[in-house]
Amino acid sequence: MLKINTRKISIRTRILAIVLALIAVIFLVVFAVFNLLVGEYIKNSVNEQLKDAVQIVFDEKNPPRLMPPVELPPPGQRPDYIPNIRTLPRSQIGKAEALIITENYELIFPDLNMIFMHNYEEMIALASQLKTEQADLQSTEIMRLKATGSEYYYVSVQVPEYVFMHRSYLIYYIDMTAITSFADRINTVLLVVMGMAGILAAAIAIFLSGKIAEPVRELKRFAMRIGRGDFSKNTLNYGDIELAELAESMNKAAAQLDAYDKEQKTFFQNISHELRTPLQAIRCNAEGIEHGILDDQESSRVIISETDRLSEMVEDLLYLSRIDSITTNSSLEEWDLRELLSNCAERQRTLAAERGLQFIFEFDDQPVNMRCDEKRLSRAFSNLISNAIRYAKSKITISCHRPYGGITIAVVDDGEGISKEDLPHIFDRFYKANGGKHGIGLSIVKSVIEQHSGKIEAKNTAQGTAFTITF
Numbered sequence: 001m002l003k004i005n006t007r008k009i010s011i012r013t014r015i016l017a018i019v020l021a022l023i024a025v026i027f028l029v030v031f032a033v034f035n036l037l038v039g040e041y042i043k044n045s046v047n048e049q050l051k052d053a054v055q056i057v058f059d060e061k062n063p064p065r066l067m068p069p070v071e072l073p074p075p076g077q078r079p080d081y082i083p084n085i086r087t088l089p090r091s092q093i094g095k096a097e098a099l100i101i102t103e104n105y106e107l108i109f110p111d112l113n114m115i116f117m118h119n120y121e122e123m124i125a126l127a128s129q130l131k132t133e134q135a136d137l138q139s140t141e142i143m144r145l146k147a148t149g150s151e152y153y154y155v156s157v158q159v160p161e162y163v164f165m166h167r168s169y170l171i172y173y174i175d176m177t178a179i180t181s182f183a184d185r186i187n188t189v190l191l192v193v194m195g196m197a198g199i200l201a202a203a204i205a206i207f208l209s210g211k212i213a214e215p216v217r218e219l220k221r222f223a224m225r226i227g228r229g230d231f232s233k234n235t236l237n238y239g240d241i242e243l244a245e246l247a248e249s250m251n252k253a254a255a256q257l258d259a260y261d262k263e264q265k266t267f268f269q270n271i272s273h274e275l276r277t278p279l280q281a282i283r284c285n286a287e288g289i290e291h292g293i294l295d296d297q298e299s300s301r302v303i304i305s306e307t308d309r310l311s312e313m314v315e316d317l318l319y320l321s322r323i324d325s326i327t328t329n330s331s332l333e334e335w336d337l338r339e340l341l342s343n344c345a346e347r348q349r350t351l352a353a354e355r356g357l358q359f360i361f362e363f364d365d366q367p368v369n370m371r372c373d374e375k376r377l378s379r380a381f382s383n384l385i386s387n388a389i390r391y392a393k394s395k396i397t398i399s400c401h402r403p404y405g406g407i408t409i410a411v412v413d414d415g416e417g418i419s420k421e422d423l424p425h426i427f428d429r430f431y432k433a434n435g436g437k438h439g440i441g442l443s444i445v446k447s448v449i450e451q452h453s454g455k456i457e458a459k460n461t462a463q464g465t466a467f468t469i470t471f
Contacts, residue, residue, distance in 0.1 A: 011216070012209035019205040020198055027194040031187065038183045042176055046153040050142050050172055097174070099123045100159060103167045105131035126152065126173065137169045150177040215243045222250060231258035275313070278306040313440065332371045337409065338363045338400050340374065344381040345398060348389060357392050362399035368407055370471060372452055380448040383441040384411045384467050391415035391465065407471040417460035426458055 097119065100109035107127040110120060129147035130137075137156045145152045154173035215238050222234045231254045238244040285302045288294025345352075345359050352359065388396045392413035399410045418426060427446040445467075449456045454471040 010209075011213045012206060015209040015212075016202060016205040019201045023194065023198055023201050027190065027197070031190055034186065034190070035183065038179070038186075042153075042179055046174055046176070047142055049174060050153065050155040097123075097172070099126065099171050099173070100168050101127050101130065101137075101171060103137065103169065105135075108168060122148065122150075122175075126154075126171070130171075145173075150175055151180050152176065212240075215240070219243070219247060219250060222247075222254075226250070226254050226257065229261070231255065231261065275310065278310040278313070281306045282310075331373060333374060334369050334371055335374050335377075336367045336369055337372075337377075337407065338368055340378055341381055341398055341400055341409070344378055344385055345396075347382065348385055351386075352389050352396070355389060355392075356394065357389060358395045360395055360397045362397060362401075364401050366402075368400050368402050370407060370452075373448075376448045377452065380445040381409075381411075383445050387441060388413040388415075388465075388467075393464075397463070409469040409471075410466055412461065412463055412466040414464040417465050418458065423458065423460070427456070 099107060101107050105127055107124060110123065125148045126145065129145055133145070135143065135145070135156070138158065139156060142153055142155050145154055152173045152175055154171050157170045157172070159168045159170050215236075218236055219234075225232070233251050233254065234247055236247065238247055282303050285294060285299035285306075289296050289299050341363075342361065345361075349359065385396065385398070388411050392415050395414055397410070397412040399408075399412075401408050427442050446456055449469055452471065454469055456467060456469045458465065458467050460466075
């Protein structure tokens with residue numbers, strides 16, 4: 001089987017990585033959307049303005065004219081006046097300028113003799129760049145051009161041949177350097193903001209992860225204390241609901257383990273005491289037989305009796321240990337509780353007859369079915385019936401009913417009842433009331449009933465002692 005090594009990372013590292021990744025994704029999206037919108041804005045504005053220029057040039061009702069109006073020169077002769085080039089109104093991003101070049105990219109309009117020609121060098125550079133790139137002047141598409149560190153968009157329109165002696169092209173262009181520079185500055189600002197936000201987020205993530213990790217480390221130390229057998233309560237107070245609930249659950253678990261530990265210690269102390277008594281009796285009688293100071297037959301009866309008692313006690317202890325095990329597995333099946341009670345009573349009918357006792361059954365006519373562990377529940381019922389046989393005078397009443405969807409079982413004897421001092425403790429382990437054996441039987445009953453989500457109680461009635469079980 002392949003062994004996969006998964007590298008463990010701290011909460012702080014995980015939170016920091018997630019926060020930084022989230023900030024990076026957000027800013028990359030903002031960066032991309034901003035540049036996309038700026039690009040679309042530039043493209044739409046340029047398209048609108050330069051297309052207007054093309055429409056003006058090709059407007060048949062208002063063709064380019066000479067200024068001032070003169071007659072056309074003979075073919076092959078250059079006119080004395082340059083065509084009137086209409087400039088477009090300034091838009092939100094700038095005004096379209098114009099120049100005329102030959103098919104060999106030589107600038108023929110404007111020239112140095114024109115008044116107020118402040119951007120002549122710019123036009124020279126544009127014409128030179130068009131020549132360098134061998135731009136397609138016959139294309140009517142809007143093109144992009146970089147020259148002298150600036151960015152331009154332009155469109156080319158062929159000038160009518162009667163204007164010049166050779167083929168020439170009218171170039172309308174717009175300088176977009178200011179817009180692109182502004183976009184670059186915004187991008188720089190976004191990067192700076194992203195860096196500052198990343199630093200701030202990292203600081204916040206480190207702070208928050210510390211606030212989370214420290215309580216977790218405290219709870220880890222608490223769990224290690226529990227593992228070492230220190231079940232003292234964790235008194236730290238947490239502001240987060242989840243951590244507070246976890247701490248409370250761990251406190252409850254520690255309290256349960258503490259109670260279980262104390263119960264086990266008491267359990268073994270009681271076992272040692274209960275086992276010591278029959279063992280001492282067996283030893284004394286065996287020594288009496290050995291030294292001839294006790295009657296062999298009488299001592300043998302005592303030894304057999306104490307051995308039986310010891311065997312029964314060991315069996316009960318082992319059974320109690322099994323049902324109290326944390327990893328107890330039980331097999332649940334559907335059983336008629338009337339049948340279980342009848343079988344348990346039948347197995348003890350001989351003992352009851354020896355004591356002159358009668359069983360009275362008060363069962364529902366319909367089956368009283370329940371999913372249960374048949375062996376364990378039968379053991380609990382047998383212990384109850386055995387306890388009733390020990391104290392009853394003439395009869396034992398066993399009832400089983402299903403009122404209002406629940407199940408009620410009662411075992412009632414007509415004995416003298418349980419004293420007020422003993423009644424609160426009869427289900428405690430190793431507690432022996434007057435006439436009790438070794439104080440384990442009723443504790444087994446309680447454990448089994450509680451494992452089946454039931455409840456058992458004992459009380460004195462006018463008829464005697466009643467043990468009532470409800471599921």
